[in-house]
Amino acid sequence: MNSFDHEKIKQGVQLLLEGIGEDPRREGLLETPDRVARFYKEIFSGLNKPSHTYLETSFTDDHEELVLVKDISFFSVCEHHLVPFFGQAHVAYIPKEGEVTGLSKLARTVEAVAQKPQLQERMTYTIANNIMSVLQPHGVMVILEAEHLCMAMRGVKKPGAVTVTSAVRGHFAQELAARQEVLELIRHHK
Numbered sequence: 001m002n003s004f005d006h007e008k009i010k011q012g013v014q015l016l017l018e019g020i021g022e023d024p025r026r027e028g029l030l031e032t033p034d035r036v037a038r039f040y041k042e043i044f045s046g047l048n049k050p051s052h053t054y055l056e057t058s059f060t061d062d063h064e065e066l067v068l069v070k071d072i073s074f075f076s077v078c079e080h081h082l083v084p085f086f087g088q089a090h091v092a093y094i095p096k097e098g099e100v101t102g103l104s105k106l107a108r109t110v111e112a113v114a115q116k117p118q119l120q121e122r123m124t125y126t127i128a129n130n131i132m133s134v135l136q137p138h139g140v141m142v143i144l145e146a147e148h149l150c151m152a153m154r155g156v157k158k159p160g161a162v163t164v165t166s167a168v169r170g171h172f173a174q175e176l177a178a179r180q181e182v183l184e185l186i187r188h189h190k
């Protein structure tokens with residue numbers, strides 16, 4: 001994988017500005033290529049982070065039932081238009097043999113997966129697969145609800161349309177009641 005190249009982004013932004021008919025030398029735009037490069041470093045920082053490593057901080061405990069962290073807000077960037085999509089992630093799992101991870105590590109995993117050019121579907125199953133492979137729990141259920149600015153501010157222009165994706169593994173894939181419990185907790189216990 002190529003590493004982050006600040007100068008290349010600056011040159012690219014300068015070309016973009018020229019391409020849209022702007023003058024990159026006018027005062028208000030002089031620092032813009034550098035600002036955008038710093039901004040991209042921040043929002044694409046997930047490219048340099050293996051997202052599953054956060055989950056390796058785990059503890060043992062007797063709890064072998066549902067853990068749900070819901071309403072984890074995230075911002076990502078659609079790989080087709082390079083504009084944001086953003087919303088909430090809900091992450092549930094059932095620990096096996098007492099192996100639980102830090103709650104914040106679930107949110108950090110969401111963040112690391114979000115911070116690269118993405119598809120909402122790929123984000124969803126990557127989070128689920130990361131949890132399955134590191135913690136090997138009884139089951140995982142990940143739901144993402146997001147608004148895509150490429151559908152809101154351009155193109156089909158449907159602001160407010162929400163895309164919901166889910167990935168279910170293990171117990172949640174086999175048991176309707178387990179999926180229903182998670183959906184009920186997400187919807188009704190704000």
Ligand SMILES: Nc1nc2c(ncn2[C@@H]2O[C@H](COP(=O)(O)OP(=O)(O)OP(=O)(O)O)[C@@H](O)[C@H]2O)c(=O)[nH]1
Nearest residue numbers: 078079080085118119120121148150151154155156
């Ligand atoms: N499945 C999926 N599609 C996405 C996601 N983000 C953006 N898209 C879609 O990617 C598609 C790209 O379609 P294209 O026809 O190649 O691009 P376009 O001409 O800009 O399409 P319009 O958005 O319909 O104007 C669009 O339908 C977007 O809505 C995503 O996370 N998942």
Ligand SMILES: [Zn+2]
Nearest residue numbers: 078080081150
């Ligand atoms: Zn898009």
